[in-house]
Every structure is written in C-alpha cells, then in structure tokens.
Amino acid sequence: MIKTRSRLVAAAAVSALLSIAAAFLASCQNPMATLPGDTFAPAASRAATERIRLVAANISSGNYQNYDLGHGLRILQGVDPDVVMIQEFNYLSNSAADLEAFADAVMEGDGHYWREAGAQIPNGVISRYPILEQGEWDDGSVSNRDFAWARIDIPGDRDLWAVSVHLLTSSAAVRNTEAAQLVSYVKGKVPAGDYLVIGGDFNSGTKTEACYTTLSQIVGVGSPYPSCTAGDTDTNAGRTKPYDAVLADADLGAFATAVALGSRTFANGLVVDTRTFSPLADLYPALASDSGATNMQHMAVVRDFLVPVTGTEPPPAGAALAFEKSDMEAGGPAGLPAGGVISSVAHTGSGSFRYQKTVSSSLTVPMTSSRFLPPGTATKLSFWFKGSASGSAPGLRIQVAAGGTVVNYYDLNAIVSGTELRLSPTAGGTYPTAPISVGQWTKVVLDLTGVNWGGRSPTDYSFTFRVRSGSVHDWYIDDIRYE
DSSP states (O other): OOOSSOOOOSOOHHHHHHHHHHHHHHHHHOTTOOOSSOOOOOOOBOEEEEEEEEEEEOOOBTTTTBSTTSHHHHHHHHHOOSEEEESSOOOTTOOHHHHHHHHHHHTTTOOEEEEOSSOSSOOEEEESSOEEEEEEEOOTTOSSOOEEEEEEOOSSSSOEEEEEEEOOSSOHHHHHHHHHHHHHHHHHHSOTTSEEEEEEEOOOSSTTSHHHHHHTTTSOOOSSOOBOTTSOOOOBTTSOSOOEEEEEOHHHHTTEEOEEETTEEETTOEEEOTTTOSSGGGGTTOOTTGGGSTTOOBOEEEEEEEEEEEOOOOOOTTOEESBTTTTOOTTOOSOOOTTOEEESOOSBTTOEEEEEEEESSOEEEEOOOSOBOOOTTOOEEEEEEEEEEEESOOOOEEEEEETTEEEEEEEOTTOBTTBOEEEOOBOOOOOOOOOEEEEEEEEEEEEOTTOOOTTSOGGGOEEEEEEOTTEEEEEEEEEEEEO
C-alpha cells in the first residue's frame, strides 16, 4: 500500500496538552515570574495542502454482488484511499459490525462508513475522515438502490460531499433522467462553498452521453480521463466501455493532481486493472487475478486532489509559548509519547500535534517531557484544536492530576467548530457523552485562576488527556500559549 504520499500522520495531539501541566505548575509556584527568553510575535498564517484520494468502486465479485470473497477489498487496500464511493455494498451479514470491519480494513483500522438502507445492491461511502452527515436520495428510476451521500470532515475549512451512484443499464435516456434528478437533489442540499464529488458506476456507453451533459451543471465531466498502466480509459471488465468515474465540482477540480502509486505516476488519475498493473507490488495486497475474478464487472477509478489547509488566525500579539516548541515548529517538543507525531497540517507555522487512535481501554495520555516556561502574569492558557472524538464513549477531558488523584477537569465536548471555547476547571462529575466534530481550527482558552491544587505543590501535578474505552480519536493541537 502507499505509505509515501503526504497525509496527516498518526497520533500526537495528546502530547500537546500535557505541556499545559508544567505550565500550571509554574503559574502557581511563582505567578509574578518573568518569562525567560523572548515573547513571540504573531506567526504568519500559512496555507498548506493535503492530498485527498477519492475512489469509485463497483468491484464486488462472485455470484451474490458482495465483497465477501476479498477481491475488491484487496484492490481498495492497494490504492490506499481516503474516500470511497462504493456500489453493491454488501459484506457478510451486512450487520453494523461487519460493515464497520470492512470500512476499518479499507482504511487501515480507522474507517467510517455510510450505507443506504433497504436496498438489494446498496450504494455507500467509506471514509478515512469523520462523516458529519449522511443520507440517501430516492432514485425514481430503479427500486433496488438510491443515491447515497455523506458530508465528510476532510482537512481544511471546507467539507466534502461525496455522492455514490449506480445508474441503470437500461438506456441512455433513463440514465439522463437519473442524472437530472441527482442535479436537483445536489442543488437543494449541498452548499456552494463546499466541495462535491460524485463517483460510481454510471453504466455509460460513451463519455458523451446525455447524463454527463446534465451532470456538467454541478461537476466537471470532460477529458482528460483516468487510465490504466496500459493507457486504457475504459472501466468495464472487457475494457471496452467507460462505465465508472470520479467527477468533481469546479472548486475541488481546481486542485486535481497526479495519482502516485509507488514508482508510477498517473497524470489524470488511475483505472485499476490488476491484470495489467506493473509493478504489482505497488498495489499490495492486491493480486494480479483480482480484477479478473468471477463477476468482477468493473474497474476501480482513482483521482487525487491537493486541497488547501489554511491556518485561520495567528496568535495574539505578545502571547508567549507555554513550553519549548509548543508552536510545534522545528520538529516539535522532545519526549513525544508512544505513537505521537508532528503533523504537517498546522494552525500556524509548519507543524501540529496529532492524536489518532481507536481506544479499547481507557488511557491517560501524557503530553511531553519538554521544559515548561513560567507564565509570568498570565492567567490563561490557550491552544488551537481541530478533529473528532466519536464512538460509544467519546468524552474528551483534560485532567490536572497528582499521582492517582485527579483534582480538576476541563471537558472539551462542548466545542463548536469555529467558535472560541472558554473553560474553567470543574471538580469531577460524569464524562460528557457528546461526540466531537471540529472541521476547522478552533481556539480553546483554559482559565488557570480556578485550579484547586489540594494543598499540594503545583510541581506534583501534571496535565493529561483522558480518553475512554470505546472511543475513536483523530484530532490536532497547535500553538499552546499563555495569555
């Protein structure tokens, strides 16, 4: 699988909040101390990009229009997608557990999925990123599937609306009727400022069919088209018809880029045919025979986009770092916890902490062993946050703890994307149960004045994140500063 392409790598935002710990310690120890070294002027906001790989996949196999035999799954794992618009989405018993297991297998252990209900050959969406909203639109021309859509929290300030379609084989006229219906749905639901992709099996005999002209009102449909390693743009099993496609709106299409798989680059996107792909090792674990499996009637289509990820606001003038390198620059602070990484997707500058983990037993996650700085006269500690916490126990809490004694908590679950969150410490209580979904960098401000040190020296305390069994985390922290 592709491990070389740029992506938000896994697991360290947690580290970020531990830095708060020592900060607090110093604040209570000597509230009038001056900061050693310089204070920091606002850093310039920075635009970065993140590669998003979008895949259309009607690649079920066998006699029952499902993915049980593993051919389609291996192909998806081989192309390492971020979002899949999947057709004939049947797997094992179709239970939530089975479908989630399939999504996790596609996305290397942390998948999200949506599958339309009550369909014989359902459409669906599988995503590496959190799904914020989902639904299905009635396809008035057919009874055994509809149009399945999902709004996805991809990196950056815009959401991605992914629509999975499977048009009828009966005639070009019917496919155009379906396209017109889909255009109406999209215009009534999808905000103009968000990204849109429509992907799947269009069952089209040519790229000039009327359905594409109709869809051109909302997505780009023109050439150049994705191709396989042999240069063929057709996508049916016999490689004679252009059935399948990934169609992006103008906003997203402006960021289209070449697909890179191992040693190969495909300027206009990739049609995946394992029978001709070379070197096949670049598609591991796919087998050469997978695209030729019984009733594998389509090839997957892959397109990549470099979407901008922009810092939203520089730190306030005069704000001081809470600990060395808590702006996450120059590789970030030393002493990252196991699994902790510095991500290139930053609020400002060139780095942030990312924490990405499916938690099967409750964890207390320390931040960093970096040296903390005295806060001077600061009474608050702020940082920037984005990402998600979900699952059966999504409570996300900062603890101020000494040994096994937890004295103060800050609960983050009330955070709303784009709205500054101000928190005072609380003394325990139940964990919040609301999931977190924060699509853009959002400021969090912690009040230090109400911390109860329980008669102990602040140097006995540390700051940690507490994450609970049954939760799934993927979030970032940047620019931890005193105010």
